[in-house]
Amino acid sequence: MRIALINPVARRTRGYHNCGSITPQLGLQVLARLTPDEHNVDIIDEACGGDQTLNLLQNGRYDLVGITAYTSGATRAYELSAWCRQHSLTCIMGGPHAWARPDEAQEHFDSIALGECDEIWPAILADAAGGKLQRRYQGSHVDLQQGFGRADQTRQPINGMYEIGCIQTSRGCPVGCDYCSVTRFNGAEIRRRPIDDIIEEWNTTPDKFLFVVDDNFFGVGEKHAIWAKEMLTAIRQRGKKRLWFSQTTINMGDDPEGLKLAYKAGCRGMLIGFESFNFENLLECHKGINRKYADHYRRMVKAFHRAGIAVFGAFIVGLDGDDENTVSHTIEQAVKLGIDIIQITNMTPLPGTRQFDRYMAENRIFADNFPADWERFTFVETVYHPRNITARQLDESIYELRQAAATINWPWKRSLRTFLHTRSLSTTLFVHNVNTQFARLARAISPQDEANFGFVPTLNSRTQRIHRAMRLRDNL
Ligand code: B12
Ligand code: SF4
Structure with a gap:
């Protein structure tokens, strides 16, 4: 299979990343390393710029698109999944936001993978290759003593370079x-x-x-x-x-x-x-x-x-x-x-934390038009009272x-x-x-x-x- 792994960056924060050092999305480098040789993986990292993402997806002849996301990137992740679905591209989401809001993520993606996925990634790929991708996968705290947690350090995104x-x-x-x-x-x-x-x-x-x-x-x-x-x-x-x-x-x-x-x-x-x-x-x-x-x-x-x-x-x-x-x-x-x-x-009260649960219960989060408002959860603006x-x-x-x-x-x-x-x-x-x-x-x-x-x-x-x-x- 040809696989694209994407790190989406919130429109609202775009440009921020180019001023600091562009930092690898390690989770994607870890998945790239765990991908069996019969597949081909490209990383597209919007921290290097998001303008080319759709072109790259259009021309990449991908069989599977995997998207990670922090909460701030979730809005953009859903935009990308909508595009993938329009173009009949199978897509799966993982990372902290999918884990924190699984039902929401499920609505937008063909499949979601929750938690640490080092151990289950090869099985997910086998299912996808066989046309049997499940709706939801659950990872576990992997035993790092077994060699998990290692990344492909030489893997660079196809749309730029990590610094x-x-x-x-x-x-x-x-x-x-x-x-x-x-x-x-x-x-x-x-x-x-x-x-x-x-x-x-x-x-x-x-x-x-x-x-x-x-x-x-x-x-x-x-x-x-x-x-x-x-x-x-x-x-x-x-x-x-x-x-x-x-x-x-x-x-x-x-x-x-x-x-x-x-x-x-x-x-x-x-x-x-x-x-x-x-x-x-x-x-x-x-x-x-x-x-x-x-x-x-x-x-x-x-x-x-x-x-x-x-x-x-x-x-x-x-x-x-x-x-x-x-x-x-x-x-x-x-x-x-x-x-x-x-x-x-x-x-910034992030979903998946006790603080988010408490602020929601106290009705204090006003930026709550989810998922559109997730891109305001960037830590540089106030989203609650x-x-x-x-x-x-x-x-x-x-x-x-x-x-x-x-x-x-x-x-x-x-x-x-x-x-x-x-x-x-x-x-x-x-x-x-x-x-x-x-x-x-x-x-x-x-x-x-x-x-x-x-x-x-x-x-x-x-x-x-x-x-x-x-x-x-x-x-x-
Ligand atoms: C390094 C790091 C950064 C780096 C950059 C990372 C990057 N390039 O994206 C810097 C310093 C820039 C950074 C910035 C911020 N970060 Co930060 N960061 C981390 C940190 C410490 C490690 C991330 C990492 O590499 N993990 C290791 C990899 C292997 O784990 P992983 O990404 O979770 O991937 C695994 C699984 O999630 C899953 N998976 C992930 N993606 C996918 C995709 C698919 C398809 C599948 C199947 C599976 C899968 O499989 C992977 C292997 O098990 C984490 C904490 C943590 N322990 O993860 C916080 C963390 C990710 N950061 C967080 C936050 C909040 C931020 C900031 C908003 C903080 C701020 N004050 O500004 C900013 C904003 C970044 C942004 N893009 O918007 C939160 C995110 C929570 C959330 N719900 O959004 C975390 C979880 C920490 C926390 N406090 O809770 N961060
Ligand atoms: S010390 Fe607190 S903020 Fe830092 S990683 Fe641990 S729980 Fe998170």
Whole structure:
């Protein structure tokens, strides 16, 4: 069979991806690797541009179209499935959104595949080839020790090129934050791949910079830490020299040995979900690990820096304890802590999470014309009624933050500060690249804000606070 695997990108976010590094859709690279040789697979990734998708489908003579989707991409996924059906192309959907909204996805696709599909993908293909594709397939948390989870690292989309590589060494996360679907989708137990298998894959990646997409790289207990250190030692001794970054929880800062090993293995940054400086918000999110470390953030950030590793802090605004000044307050606090990269996104209740269920029950989600409204679930606009401010006020703050990020020249001094803290040129370069991309992204998106939001924020004291906070980043 000829198979097309597509990553659809929401129309509303199109263009965003081209400003940052175009990142592989690892799930599709994993399926490509598991596809038996008798079939031929093409990946079409709309992060590289969506204009050619229909042409490529038209000319590709495909027998099966497989589409993945995050929630934000679901609207576009359904557009593509409608086109496939009009052109008698069999289509199947998988990924986080289909898993979260199976009945909705089923309406739009000939078949859906739920959960992790590494193990069942060859059987799905055999059914499709025999004309017996079932309406629904259910995957399970696969045993990664059996060699699952590995991707075809050399597989590029036919409509562009990825700019970095991705690899996954473990799946699952025990923390179970309220707004995140990972613990439900991939399980609370952290499952690891065999170290030899990881090293083999690591050494086949053509890219010099990797994103290790594990949800919680260092894990939360002794057992996880021992395993992570074993892997870091193996990467250092047997892995091709590559720089990389990953995601972890704040507790990694308490393990100087692990941090040192990570730097030596090429790690230059860790994304850490701080989420909020408001304790009540952390309670609401069920982010227990952050509550435990809230009084020690400064020490933790310093420990990362001492090892040479940059801290990429992720924050959510719009939680129930937040108000009009949360955006500026978050930036001020994050700068004081010395966080190198600050990512602030709108609270977005995603289907498949406890938070979505709660907000729906409380009738707080107003962008609920599904599936059309899924493409608004991009984390850059408000889709629900926050508790203490209006959705419009929250949108204005985000809008203003973007304008400030687009107009103030902040990345250079920020980079100098990272260098002073970490004494690592490669870490500084990593931070500089990401921050410059964020600034470029803000400049690209800002002009569309008026059309997207339907208003221009009026200059007020909140705007001034946000600008002042952004300028704080300039202070060495
Ligand atoms: C890496 C990553 C990113 C990368 C880029 C990934 C990319 N190129 O698409 C970056 C950093 C850019 C990113 C961004 C965002 N991400 Co993200 N990300 C991840 C992460 C950590 C790993 C994804 C991955 O590679 N998984 C490994 C592969 C192997 O798993 P998989 O994709 O699920 O694929 C398996 C199955 O789902 C299935 N499958 C998947 N597709 C298909 C298709 C078919 C046909 C079949 C049969 C099977 C199938 O088979 C695969 C093998 O088992 C996940 C968490 C996670 N554990 O998955 C979050 C996750 C996917 N991200 C999420 C979110 C919310 C976002 C953002 C909106 C966050 C933000 N603050 O801006 C953005 C927006 C991205 C967008 N396109 O709109 C959510 C999505 C939930 C949802 N319902 O939408 C996740 C699940 C995390 C969470 N918090 O819940 N992300
Ligand atoms: S720690 Fe990260 S991956 Fe784990 S549940 Fe929370 S947000 Fe999701």
